[in-house]
Amino acid sequence: MDVSHLIDSLNDAQREAVCASPGHYLVLAGAGSGKTRVLTHRIGWLNQVERVPTWAILAVTFTNKAAGEMRARLDNLIQGGTQGLTVGTFHGIAHRLLRRHWREAGLPESFQILDADDQQRMVKRIVAGLGLDEARFPPRQAAWQINSWKDEGKRPENIEAGQHPVTRTLVQIYQAYEDACRRAGLVDFAELLLRAHELWLKQPAVLEHYQQRWRYLLIDEFQDTNSLQYAWIRVLAGRTGQTFVVGDDDQAIYGWRGAKVENVQQFLRDFPGARTIKLEQNYRSTSTILKAANSVIERNGHRLGKQLWTAGEEGERIAVYAAYNEQDEARFVIERIREYVAEHGDAKDCAILYRSNAQSRNFEEQLIQHDIPYRVYGGLRFFDRAEIKDALSYLRLTANRHDDAAFERAVNTPPRGIGDRTLDVLRRRARGESLSMWEAALNELAMGTELAGRAKNAVKGFLAMIDEMARTFSPSPLRGEGWGEGSILPEALAPNSPSPNPLPGGERASNSEALSLAEQIEHAVTQTGLRDFYENDSRGNAESRVENLDELVNVASRFELTPDDIEAGLSELSAFLSHAALEAGEGQGESWDNCVQLMTLHSAKGLEFPLVFLVGLEEGLFPSQRSVEDEGRLEEERRLAYVGITRARKRLFITHAESRRMHGTEMLSRPSRFLGEVPPSLLDEVRPRVQVSRPLYAGRFAEPAPSLQEDLPVKLGQRVSHPSFGEGVVVSAEGSGAHTRLQINFENAGSKWLVAAYAKLTPL
């Protein structure tokens, strides 16, 4: 067979990786070195040359997008198709395993996935339910801690809290949260991985099956794996699996959410005979850009070590612009974009990359002013939108009445007179008797005394509505397992309830009268009053919300079960709900239009653009204030800078502002240290245009000095208080009069430069 298409276009290092003989490999793939190509061609090589059947190959990525791209490229590459090949995210694969082995994993058959938002609400209710002070145990942090523990593979009983009271309470929250999830049949993201891992450890037969099947493991973005994912791979590989991991320690930027770069080096120790292959030839950027990137990343210690190089052109120097303030910065960037668009054309070639989301605002304003189309990445995704989650929560309840997260959301959206007081009665009962909210409501209606007539009727109506909806969806009862079609209302409450008439033999209902998924959603959106509610929404965005609800129906009508779903025994509804949780969908408006791209440095990883604007390179912003004290975190910031620089193909612009409004106060900042780490010979300093910007600058400082100025004699060592930064000491001062800038060491907020005239300082 002719396999030249698999190797012809490769350089030596790439070919070495693609054609490697059996064994474990670590491919250190620098930015723009053809990582995905190596990964896909390796799979092609295994299949077509080594004759490895597709079903024996497992390729794991972190995002659905990456998985989708890989599959698309494989479809083009592999003759005979990619049938049987598993390509997916860690979470997606773990999810499928749990669906197929729900019993062994100790889950209800109809378990559903709890997304991050639902998880936080759930934790919040737990914290409140335990009678804890939410200020001392912020639900956000508690949820973060629980996820961290799960990522470390820890259950509440494995945590050594010792005498530390805060930790002990957090463990208590973890335990209670876990109980609540179990009762509700809910599994959060971290739980998917942890359960799948435990499934393997506890069920050797299941593990062996998958070890026998997936003998070839390929992992993308290996530097982003957390402890649990690493353990997962190790267990699955066992003694016989061959692993091919691809990553770049210099692009590890997710340490703060549990990723362990150390896994890259650990891999070489844990997998016997593992060999390293470095991909250092870059096909993306000019040599100027690469030199800059190399010299920045060289400052980091503990690297495996790589030097990017290119056979391509030197290119232009990197333009650096020292802006007066953030408006001036945005003006400069937009001007360059307009020039570029006027000369060459495409706005979509331009990317503005920033450290924090808040920075997009200025750029957006000016882009709007100049009628330049733009797209901001990383907004709310489709399935994360409140109206979508509202609609789906009704479907979740029809599938599983005990889904407390769905219950809490649906119960009073739209408002139906079931307020906090009423819910607290139900919550207390649920907690006290270890029941789901649904069961608690049933009990309260049957024998409770705490609810007044009006509230009681509202609850009764809600329960009846859900039951009624479930009956409409599938007129014949499915199976009587207790989890899905759990609780039928007492006869008296259920209007026209036909006596239960279960099908013999647990046959799956395929009643011709059953509603399609799209019809079910349409029904839910309409019958619950959700659409009416949003149509009359006073907050102005009614139109788009209703459009989104309609779009949800469309999405559902296009939804199809995959062979995998069917094999795992998923119903259409279950599969759709899982899909909604695992693939939150594109960010808003996936317009393929010719738009300027705005995004954070984090979301830029993996992308490339002819023109890149790296903005806000200032100490305190990038690197962020919170990272400068810790060497490890600072190195991660530096890797982020490396990622940013290497996004640029032709031209890189770096900007920083001398003055920037942050959290409502005017801040002065020095250029980022990362800027100083680029050899000056590669830089081209653009002078600010004095005529345009000066008056603005001068004008603002020419205004009468605020009175504070007078009664703040600038003395070094003076203790002062600032409304947002707290107390600190003046350690140095520059300039005079209205231009006076003070350096203040704040006790909690670190060192800042502030304009004396603007900072609201109180001498102490």
Next chain:
DNA sequence: ACACTATGAGTTTTT
């Protein structure tokens, strides 16, 4: 139960 006001927090994000 809902609308309004006050208060506080404010890197980075996928699944």
Next chain:
DNA sequence: CTCATAGTGT
């Protein structure tokens, strides 16, 4: 400053 949420008042 700007957003989200908590708390207050009707």
